[in-house]
Structures are given as C-alpha cells and as structure tokens.
Amino acid sequence: xxxxxxxxxxxxxxxxxxxxxxxxxxxxxxxxxxxxxxxxxxxxxxxxxxxxxxxxxxxxxxxxxxxxxxxxxxxxxxxxxxxxxxxxxxxxxxxxxxxxxxxxxxxxxxxxxxxxxxxxxxxxxxxxxxxxxxxxxxxxxxxxxxxxxxxxxxxxxxxxxxxxxxxxxxxxxxxxxxxxxxxxxxxxxxxxxxxxxxxxxxxxxxxxxxxxxxxxxxxxxxxxxxxxxxxxxxxxxxxxxxxxxxxxxxxxxxxxxxxxxxxxxxxxxxxxxxxxxxxxxxxxxxxxxxxxxxxxxxxxxxxx
Amino acid sequence: xxxxxxxxxxxxxxxxxxxxxxxxxxxxxxxxxxxxxxxxxxxxxxxxxxxxxxxxxxxxxxxxxxxxxxxxxxxxxxxxxxxxxxxxxxxxxxxxxxxxxxxxxxxxxxxxxxxxxxxxxxxxxxxxxx
Numbered sequence: 513x514x515x516x517x518x519x520x521x522x523x524x525x526x527x528x529x530x531x532x533x534x535x536x537x538x539x540x541x542x543x544x545x546x547x548x549x550x551x552x553x554x555x556x557x558x559x560x561x562x563x564x565x566x567x568x569x570x571x572x573x574x575x576x577x578x579x580x581x582x583x584x585x586x587x588x589x590x591x592x593x594x595x596x597x598x599x600x601x602x603x604x605x606x607x608x609x610x611x612x613x614x615x616x617x618x619x620x621x622x623x624x625x626x627x628x629x630x631x632x633x634x635x636x637x638x639x640x641x642x643x644x645x646x647x648x649x650x651x652x653x654x655x656x657x658x659x660x661x662x663x664x665x666x667x668x669x670x671x672x673x674x675x676x677x678x679x680x681x682x683x684x685x686x687x688x689x690x691x692x693x694x695x696x697x698x699x700x701x702x703x704x705x706x707x708x709x710x711x712x713x714x715x716x717x718x719x720x721x722x723x724x725x726x727x728x729x730x731x732x733x734x735x736x737x738x739x740x741x742x743x744x745x746x747x748x749x750x751x752x753x754x755x756x757x758x759x760x761x762x763x764x765x766x767x768x769x770x771x772x773x774x775x776x777x778x779x780x781x782x783x784x785x786x787x788x789x790x791x792x793x794x795x796x797x798x799x800x801x802x803x804x805x806x807x808x809x810x811x812x813x814x815x816x
Numbered sequence: 817x818x819x820x821x822x823x824x825x826x827x828x829x830x831x832x833x834x835x836x837x838x839x840x841x842x843x844x845x846x847x848x849x850x851x852x853x854x855x856x857x858x859x860x861x862x863x864x865x866x867x868x869x870x871x872x873x874x875x876x877x878x879x880x881x882x883x884x885x886x887x888x889x890x891x892x893x894x895x896x897x898x899x900x901x902x903x904x905x906x907x908x909x910x911x912x913x914x915x916x917x918x919x920x921x922x923x924x925x926x927x928x929x930x931x932x933x934x935x936x937x938x939x940x941x942x943x944x945x946x
C-alpha cells in the first residue's frame with residue numbers, strides 16, 4: 513500500500529495495515545476511520561451543511577471531539593463525514609505509525625472517484641454505494657486494480673483533514689527547555705522592572721500633588737507661567753518706580769531749591785521742582801538722562 | 817512535556833516577552849517625560865513662589881499699612897475694590913523722608929502716589945493694591 517506522489521510517499525491505510533513508515537508520507541484513511549452519512553437537504557452550499565453536521569450525527573457517534581467535512585454530490589445531495597482527529601492519531605500510533613512521519617491525512621471519501629472497485633488485500637476491496645466510499649468483501653466486487661495502483665495515477669486533493677504543522681522542524685528538546693527557562697526569567701525581570709516603573713511613576717505623581725497642595729499652586733505649567741508673567745510685570749514696574757525715586761532723591765539740592773510735587777501713576781512719573789537757575793535745571797535734565805534704563809516715562813517741570 | 821507543547825509554550829513566552837519589552841520602553845519613556853516635566857514645573861514654581869512672597873503677600877501688605885497708620889498721622893484709609901486708599905494731610909519734610917523710605921522699602925504694590933508740597937507742609941495720596 514505504498515505510493516509516491518510529489519516527492520511524498522502515500523499510504524492507503526486500513527485497520528489491517530502492517531507496513532513500517534519511515535519517511536514523511538501522506539496518509540489516505542479507509543472508511544473504517546471515520547463516519548459518513550449521505551443527506552438530502554434544501555440548501556445549496558457545503559458550508560451550510562457543515563453548520564448542521566453536529567445535528568446530522570447526533571446520538572450516532574461515540575464520545576469524542578469531532579470535526580466535519582462535507583462533499584457536494586449533486587444538487588441538494590451531500591456527503592457528510594465526521595472524524596475525531598485525536599482518535600485517528602491514536603489509531604495510527606496503534607498501527608505502529610510514528611506521527612512525525614505523517615505529512616497530511618486524507619479521507620478516502622474525498623480521494624476516491626468511485627469509477628471502479630479497488631482491491632485492498634486478499635479479502636476486502638474498496639467500492640462506492642450510492643456515492644459513499646465503503647469497504648466490502650472482495651468476492652462481491654469486480655476489482656482488478658489495487659488501491660496502490662489507483663492512487664499512483666491520481667493526484668491528491670486539497671481536502672486533507674490534518675496537516676502536521678511541525679513537519680519540517682526538528683525540535684531540540686534540551687534547547688527548547690533552556691529557551692523556555694531563559695524566557696520565563698527574562699519575562700519575570702521585565703515584569704519586575706515594569707512594576708518598579710509604575711511605582712516610580714505613582715510616587716512622582718504623589719510628590720507633584722503634595723508640592724502643588726503645599727504651595728497652593730496651579731496644576732499646569734501653562735497656568736503657572738501665566739501667573740509668573742503677571743507677577744514679573746508687577747515686579748519690573750515696582751522696582752523701576754523705587755529705583756527712579758531713589759535716583760531722583762540722590763540729586764543734591766542747594767539752598768532755596770526743593771522738590772514740590774511727585775506723581776506716580778501707572779507707567780508715568782511726573783516731577784515738579786524748584787531750582788535756583790536755568791543752569792541748575794539743565795544739570796537736573798542731564799542727571800535724569802543718566803537714569804538707568806527704566807520702563808517708566810519721567811516728565812520734569814520747573815517752578816519759578 | 818511533548819515537543820509540540822514545548823514549542824507552543826516557547827512561542828507564547830516569546831510573544832509575552834516582546835509585549836513586555838514594548839510596554840517597558842513605553843512606561844520608561846513616559847516616566848522620563850513626567851520626571852522632566854516635574855523638574856521644569858518645580859523650577860517655574862520656585863520662581864513663582866519667590867515672586868508671590870515678594871508681591872502677593874496680603875498679610876505682609878496689611879502689616880505694612882498698619883505700621884504706616886501707627887507711625888504717621890493718616891487722615892483717611894479706605895479699602896475700595898481691593899485697593900487701600902490712604903491720605904496724609906500735613907507731613908513735615910522729615911516725616912515725608914521716613915514715609916517714602918517706608919513705602920519704597922516695603923512690598924506694597926504702589927498703584928498711585930501723589931506727593932504735593934504746600935507752604936512747608938506735604939500732603940500725600942497713596943493707592944496700594946491689597
């Protein structure tokens with residue numbers, strides 16, 4: 513029961529299979545490994561039938577986890593197959609087949625075209641009854657060709673029921689175990705680091721809240737800068753006013769000379785004073801010009 | 817443990833590792849930004865606190881006003897629209913120098929000041945922000 517196709521060896525598997533498989537191969541299961549039912553339903557598509565498959569097989573299957581496959585035979589006629597992949601795997605193992613040598617598993621129902629009977633062994637053959645692939649005693653069949661010959665000439669469909677996902681990769685058990693340990697440790701370290709970051713972040717937030725409450729400050733830097741800018745304006749104006757008055761007060765007055773009026777309002781300083789001569793007035797004008805840079809507008813008038 | 821299970825575990829752990837690594841970088845970046853923002857906030861706040869102590873201390877302003885009231889002959893003192901309005905009618909020159917020294921060395925926010933001299937006596941009008 514050995515066939516070769518597309519570089520993979522193919523085996524038709526019945527419960528009497530006794531060969532040893534030592535290379536990656538495709539397996540075609542005989543009807544002994546799955547359940548089949550032909551149904552006539554008022555639907556058009558296979559996927560609609562697949563949704564109904566569990567109820568089609570209700571109370572008919574032994575306990576297990578079943579998957580379903582549907583083939584459309586003709587309009588409103590479908591063949592529904594049920595299979596338990598775990599059961600199939602354990603059947604394969606009990607037949608001495610190592611799963612690592614299994615590439616894809618197919619059902620005979622989807623691969624056999626029913627045009628002729630096939631010989632499985634000396635006692636049984638493969639045939640179709642009402643489009644359902646089944647095993648029958650060879651004496652009842654007109655089988656001239658063996659299953660090996662049949663599948664040798666036929667390319668397999670894409671309707672496989674199982675694909676060995678780890679087919680081409682060899683797993684080094686020790687290396688995998690080591691990698692798992694390293695990854696667990698790294699994940700733990702990362703998790704601890706993240707927890708520490710979260711704690712630091714919370715502590716920072718609480719520090720900020722305390723600082724804000726202690727000094728009764730606004731929440732955002734934007735609000736803070738806006739208040740600061742207002743106070744800076746006040747600071748500049750008040751300091752300019754104080755410096756100006758201090759500077760003016762340091763001008764030495766002679767006898768019969770005096771400051772008469774001083775008005776400070778907004779950004780304006782008005783000064784009225786009485787000086788002894790025009791020369792002195794010029795001296796004072798020059799003195800005022802030397803006043804350090806100020807934001808205030810200083811106006812001087814002289815009284816006679 | 818079966819090999820396939822080991823491989824699945826390895827893949828799951830690797831995915832968790834990548835996710836944790838991403839989360840770690842994001843959380844670290846956020847913390848760094850928060851920290852820098854807090855430091856900047858603190859610097860700005862210190863400047864603000866200094867300015868507030870200098871110009872926005874209502875208690876200190878009240879104390880200075882009370883002190884002026886005690887030390888000089890104040891004709892009237894009113895608090896209107898958040899402003900102290902003070903009038904002093906007959907200060908001598910020596911008193912004026914002391915008054916000006918008190919005002920200029922204080923934290924009072926002077927909005928308006930008028931000093932007028934008339935026949936040896938000085939009258940003062942002072943408007944100060946509360």
